Amino acid sequence: xxxxxxxxxxxxxxxxxxxxxxxxxxxxxxxxxxxxxxxxxxxxxxxxxxxxxxxxxxxxxxxxxxxxxxxxxxxxxxxxxxxxxxxxxxxxxxxxxxxxxxxxxxxxxxxxxxxxxxxxxxx
Amino acid sequence: xxxxxxxxxxxxxxxxxxxxxxxxxxxxxxxxxxxxxxxxxxxxxxxxxxxxxxxxxxxxxxxxxxxxxxxxxxxxxxxxxxxxxxxxxxxxxxxxxxxxxxxxxxxxxxxxxxxxxxxxxxxxxxxxxxxxxxxxxxxxxxxxxxxxxxxxxxxxxxxxxxxxxxxxxxxxxxxxxxxxxxxxxxxxxxxxxxxxxxxxxxxxxxxxxxxxxxxxxxxxxxxxxxxxxxxxxxxxxxxxxxxxxxxxxxxxxxxxxxxxxxxxxxxxxxxxxxxxxxxxxxxxxxxxxxxxxxxxxxxxxxxxxxxxxxxxxxxxxxxxxxxxxxxxxxxxxxxxxxxxxxxxxxxxxxxxxxxxxxxxxxxxxxxxxxxxxxxxxxxxxxxxxxxxxxxxxxxxxxxxxxxxxxxxxxxxxxxxxxxxx
Numbered sequence: 236x237x238x239x240x241x242x243x244x245x246x247x248x249x250x251x252x253x254x255x256x257x258x259x260x261x262x263x264x265x266x267x268x269x270x271x272x273x274x275x276x277x278x279x280x281x282x283x284x285x286x287x288x289x290x291x292x293x294x295x296x297x298x299x300x301x302x303x304x305x306x307x308x309x310x311x312x313x314x315x316x317x318x319x320x321x322x323x324x325x326x327x328x329x330x331x332x333x334x335x336x337x338x339x340x341x342x343x344x345x346x347x348x349x350x351x352x353x354x355x356x357x358x
Numbered sequence: 359x360x361x362x363x364x365x366x367x368x369x370x371x372x373x374x375x376x377x378x379x380x381x382x383x384x385x386x387x388x389x390x391x392x393x394x395x396x397x398x399x400x401x402x403x404x405x406x407x408x409x410x411x412x413x414x415x416x417x418x419x420x421x422x423x424x425x426x427x428x429x430x431x432x433x434x435x436x437x438x439x440x441x442x443x444x445x446x447x448x449x450x451x452x453x454x455x456x457x458x459x460x461x462x463x464x465x466x467x468x469x470x471x472x473x474x475x476x477x478x479x480x481x482x483x484x485x486x487x488x489x490x491x492x493x494x495x496x497x498x499x500x501x502x503x504x505x506x507x508x509x510x511x512x513x514x515x516x517x518x519x520x521x522x523x524x525x526x527x528x529x530x531x532x533x534x535x536x537x538x539x540x541x542x543x544x545x546x547x548x549x550x551x552x553x554x555x556x557x558x559x560x561x562x563x564x565x566x567x568x569x570x571x572x573x574x575x576x577x578x579x580x581x582x583x584x585x586x587x588x589x590x591x592x593x594x595x596x597x598x599x600x601x602x603x604x605x606x607x608x609x610x611x612x613x614x615x616x617x618x619x620x621x622x623x624x625x626x627x628x629x630x631x632x633x634x635x636x637x638x639x640x641x642x643x644x645x646x647x648x649x650x651x652x653x654x655x656x657x658x659x660x661x662x663x664x665x666x667x668x669x670x671x672x673x674x675x676x677x678x679x680x681x682x683x684x685x686x687x688x689x690x691x692x693x694x695x696x697x698x699x700x701x702x703x704x705x706x707x708x709x710x711x712x713x714x715x716x717x718x719x720x721x722x723x724x725x726x727x728x729x730x731x732x733x734x735x736x737x738x739x740x741x742x743x744x745x746x747x748x749x750x751x752x753x754x755x756x757x758x759x760x761x762x763x764x765x766x767x768x769x770x771x772x773x774x775x776x777x778x779x
Contacts, residue, residue, distance in 0.1 A: 252421060286434060309434065314499040327495060 238265055249323050253279040261323045270347045273324070277342055280319050284312045298340025306339075326350070362542045363776065365617040366457025366605030367716045368449030372408030372561075372598045372703050375426060376452060381720050387729050387749070389702050391581040391596055396563045404570055405579045408598025408704025410561045415441050418484040435517045438503045440478035442558035442709075443513040445601035450518060450554065453603040457617055461519075468551040470522030471514055472541045474533030474708045475557070477507030480564035510558055522550050528708075530763030531669075532628075533557065534602070535711025538771055539626035541606045553606045557712030561599025565707070569597065572636055574673055585672035585705070586732035587698035588681075588740045595671040598704030602713040620719040624658065624756070624772040627651025631766025638676050638762060642683030645669070645760060648768035649687050652758060656772040661691035663772075665727055665754035667714045669762045670698035671705045680760065681740045695754070697730035697746040711761040715771055718757045722775040725753030 238246070243262065250258045257279025264272035281302075282293050289307030291300060302308050308316065317328050326349050328336075336342050369376060372390025373383035383390065394407035412426040420436045429448050439447070454464055463469060482505035489497050503512055508526050515524045523544065527537040534557025541553035559565060569575050576594040578584035585596045612619055629651060631644035638644075653660065666684065670677045677698075684696060699717050700706075706713050721728055726749075733747045754775070761769045 284433075286432065311437070311499060312434065315437070318499055322496070 236266060238262065246323055249319060250279065252283055264324055268350060270350055273346045274343050276323060277320065277339070277346070280316050281306060281308070284308060284316050286312070296339055298338060298343070300339045301337055302339065302342065303337070320346070359546045360548055361609035362545045362623040363607055363609050363612050364604050364620045364623065364719050365607045365612050366453040366459070366603075367620060367719055368451065368453035368456070368601070368603035369713075369716065370410060370445040370449045371600040371602065371706075371713060372410060375412055375448070377456065377720070380717070381724060383702065384699065384717065384720065384728050385726055387702065387731055389581060389731060390598065391584065391704055393579070393581060397567075402563075402567070403577055404567060404575045406576060406581055406584055406596045407561060407566060408596060408706075410445065410598070410600045413441070413444065415562070418481055435513070438500050438509075438516075439513050440481055440504045440509045441560045441562070442475050442478060442599065442601065443510050445599065446473075446510055446514060446556050446558035446603065447517055449558070449601040449603040450514060450556065453554065453605050457605040457607070459605070463552070465519035465521050466552075467521045469520065469553070470541075470544065470550045471511060471520045471524040471554045471556065472527060472537040473511040473514065473525070473556045473558070474527045474537045474712065475507055475510040475559055476565060476708045477509055478504060478560050478565070479568070480560055480562050481505055483564055510556065514554070514556060520554070522553075529767040530765060531705070531707050531710050532761040532763035532767040532769045533708040533711065534713075535715065535759070535761035535769035535771060536628065536767070538604060538606065538623070538711060538715050539628065539769060542623045542626060545606060545608045548608070551608050551611045555604045555606055555712055556601065557706065557709035558601035559599040559707050559709045561597070565599070566597030569595070576672065583732055585701050586734075587668070587670035587672040587677050587701050587730055588737055588743070588745050589733045590735045590737045592672040592674060592677065592737075594673055595700065595705040598706050600706060600709060600713070602709060602716045604712060604716055604719070619776040621722045621776050622774045624774050625652055625655030626769065626771040627653070627655055628767070628769045630768065633766050636764050638679040639766060640675065640679055640682070642679045642681070642686065644766050645680060645683035645762055645768040645770070646686045649683060649758065649760070649770040652770035652772045653687075658756065658772060659691065660688050662756050663688075663694040663758055664752070665718075665721065665757040666694050666696045667718050667728070667757060667759040668696050668698045669710070669760040670730075671700055672698070676762070677737070678739050680762070681743050684743055693744040694758075695727050695744050695746050695750065695752060697728050699728050701731035711759070711769060714759045714761070715773070718759050718773050721754055722757055722773060727752050727754055
């Protein structure tokens with residue numbers, strides 16, 4: 236289902252500091268429910284919120300990379316990433332679920348699992 | 359009791375974003391008042407503000423904000439800030455440099471922080487609007503932190519790793535004067551060796567325009583004419599924002615480390631009107647008692663005072679009330695010079711006391727008496743007060759600074775030029 240102009244504008248506003256690939260992936264996910272679009276969105280947002288002092292660059296990350304210890308996100312930055320993901324992908328992550336998300340792989344898998352039970356909300 | 363000195367100042371104000379800029383504006387009588395773009399709408403009768411230059415806040419999102427070059431602020435520091443906290447962060451940086459404080463002295467169990475701000479009504483509005491229109495789940499992660507008045511000390515304590523006592527003062531427009539007085543007491547009682555005193559306010563339509571509800575804001579549209587405290591044509595105050603920081607330090611501590619001393623805080627006083635929610639007691643009785651209290655605390659006589667930085671916001675009632683207070687204190691002594699520097703800066707609300715105390719430090723240290731700007735026809739009701747309507751050669755040695763706020767709060771702080779002992 237195609238997004239309307241308002242929905243597209245919301246995504247572009249939320250991701251306006253991300254690269255065009257991140258924006259395109261978010262639109263692809265919202266329009267087609269394409270789960271392969273999730274990692275580019277997650278990477279794009281983490282890149283935005285990652286501090287310059289992080290131990291590990293996102294380009295060297297893999298599924299085992301820890302969000303806090305390796306990528307340098309503190310718990311508030313993690314909340315910011317989750318808040319942005321919720322806004323862009325229209326998914327909700329509960330507090331209990333959030334506690335389990337420690338690595339990049341877990342985050343991507345969690346979001347993929349989530350769309351099996353909750354299709355992206357488009358109007 | 360310990361003696362208290364000021365060893366560092368920081369300014370983000372409508373008349374300058376550094377000590378040299380503020381000093382030059384005061385000496386040359388340069389106003390920070392402008393037509394404010396946020397007030398441009400035809401539905402807004404207020405047009406002037408003491409704008410803060412060099413900062414932009416195009417949206418409520420911190421990553422859209424800009425600030426002057428030269429300040430190192432990390433993303434995780436900026437994300438929880440309000441505009442007033444960002445101003446204060448920059449002013450803190452200046453004050454720390456001026457006081458020659460090492461990171462170890464800034465972040466020390468004997469170094470504390472006292473803050474005053476009304477909070478960011480803008481961000482509070484944005485956050486609550488989001489919750490109401492989009493649901494609680496879209497409540498931004500920093501919604502509480504950047505909506506409450508405590509946001510200022512929250513941000514500064516974390517940002518500068520403050521280890522000593524920290525708290526906020528909330529007494530409307532006397533808040534940061536209270537903060538300075540209380541900080542001085544903490545040092546005199548030796549509860550801390552050093553305190554940062556910070557006053558900061560946003561500068562936008564959300565924290566200024568609500569004062570239109572009580573007709574307290576000037577309707578003047580010419581920035582060269584308002585505010586004009588003590589003038590017959592005064593018609594209300596002109597709002598401003600920004601931040602001012604004073605490093606308040608125990609004298610021996612300052613001397614031991616060879617700190618540059620700007621001025622000494624001799625004492626302070628406070629009293630309440632017990633009169634009205636917003637209207638000052640017309641007799642000026644509360645402010646008179648605050649000034650008497652400050653003189654007693656400082657072991658001064660009225661005749662010792664050379665200069666009074668008046669609260670004088672340029673409202674019809676407030677300026678006259680303050681004149682009554684001044685008249686009662688100085689009726690039997692040498693009349694001190696009196697000016698309202700708000701006529702150059704605008705009224706900084708919770709920031710006012712710290713900004714004007716810092717201005718007094720400049721006047722004492724640099725040897726000049728600030729002018730009360732924009733007076734073309736002195737109100738006859740103020741005629742017996744020695745108001746500085748044009749530059750004078752006198753350099754004050756002892757100054758008082760007055761601050762009053764809603765609810766009838768009144769604070770007076772006494773400061774002395776530092777003469778080496």
